[in-house]
Amino acid sequence: MQRSTWRTWSGTVGCAPAQLLRPTGEDEIVQAVRAAAGSGLTVRAAGTGHSFNRLATTPGVLLDLTSYTGVVAVDRAAGEVTVRAGTRIGTLCETLDRQGLALENIGTLADQTVAGALSTGNHGTGLAHQPLSGQVTQVRLATADGEVRDIGPGDDPDLWASVRTALGTLGVLTTVTLRCVPRFNLRHQLRSEPLDALLERFTDWAGQSEHPSLNWLPWTDRVSLRSVDRTGEPPTPRAPLRRYATTLDEVRCGLTGQAGRVGGASTVPWLTRRIGGLWPDAPYTDASHRVFTFPQPVKFLAMEHALPLGRTAEALRALRPVLRRLGAYSPYSVLVRVGAGDDLPLSPAYGRATGYLNLTVPRTAGQIEILRAAEHVLREFEARPHWGKAHTATAEVLAPRYPRWKDFQRIRALLDPAGVFSNEYADTVLGPVTALAPAGAAR
Secondary structure (H helix, E strand, C coil), X not given: CCCCCEECCCCCCEECCCEEECCCCHHHHHHHHHHHHHCCCCEEEECCCCCCCCCCCCCCEEEEHHXXXXXXXXXXXXXXXXXXXXXXXXXXXXXXXXXXXXXXCXXXXXXXXXXXXXXXXXXXXXXXXXXXXXHEEEEEEECCCCCEEXXXXXXXXXXXXXXXXXXXXXXXXXXXXXXXXXXXXXXXXXXXXXXXXXXXXXXXXXXXXXXXXXXXXXXXXXXXXXXXXXXXXXXXXCHHHHCHHHHHHHHHHHHHHHHHHHHCCCHHHHHHHHHCXXXXXXXXXXXXXXXXXXXXXXXXXXXXXXXXXXXXXXXXXXXXXXXXXXXXXXXXXXXEEEECCECCCCCCCECCCEEEEEEEECCCHHHHHHHHHHHHHHHHHCCEECCCCCCCCCHHHHHHHCCCHHHHHHHHHHHCCCCCCCCHHHHHHHCCCCCCXXXXXXX
């Protein structure tokens, strides 16, 4: 019998699992894990497939959680919402908005599932804001022994820290409880500045807006600076349409990338100069989740690294000559965001204020070389790759960059000693599950 197949959103990674299941309830997830473990099969959970590596692939049992969705409960008094793991972030935000609530900070992708974003360390931008994991107050986890555990701040500190960014290797998240805040509006503004001037004051710039970001086309010497801040202003008329300016820019990038395959490297800067800036970039105000996110219909590949905030400007300076020497340009801007540090063992933001440096390219071999060249540069700046995006790092490279690496490995060996939730990617970036280390030996 022919196996079912599953592919990531970008279409660049896929697998043919022995079983592809689409559970709609927690009991189905638990039963699938028990059956797989009893049959010696591995288990991976997938959402909308917005990872750019083999994070979710398996030859065993693949649980597609996109049918396991919905808000379980909203506790207004506590300021919390409990949601099923396969719920898309955009759907959750729309539901909260109707309740007069919001998440305090999210990334740009509304289509990603809550569990997928949490498991890979996803983040928005802003020095006062940790990754999404910092908004989590409790999770439910289906473990390899066929049980479901409620895990929160009162549990083993290493367990609580580990489970919030675990790459799916500790079990299957079934529900997630997140802290929410009263609904708020954001004011979005753009301006440009010479790149070198910005790099001279990068750390100061990073703190001047609640949610700053910058975009840089490497063949230019200017950057586009985005400031997003809370405001008491009402939404701008027709504001929901303004977010589509970024979507239109992505469409432009996709078309320019296709043209570059035919016309050569010089085509990309030439076309970008001529068809960029055709849509308005005037300031506007809208509900927070509509400013944070925008539709992303064009498929691409992306790589992101988290660097110490104080070294991010230095890394951009080092990238500039490398990207210009390649002879190929991506039509997508280099995106830089910032964030607060945290204390989760596998969080790319562990222990430091962070600069996130993201490169996006079309899905062609020549463009992928851009990512490889950039990764080589960024490793020299204490960089930690995003767990869900393209990179080539192995456990040997990564372990020294995570001070609590052994804490996570102890929890992994405790919860999944047989490696039920392992796969090729997990074994590459974390190593295989090892013998249980003594408690406290990691620090």
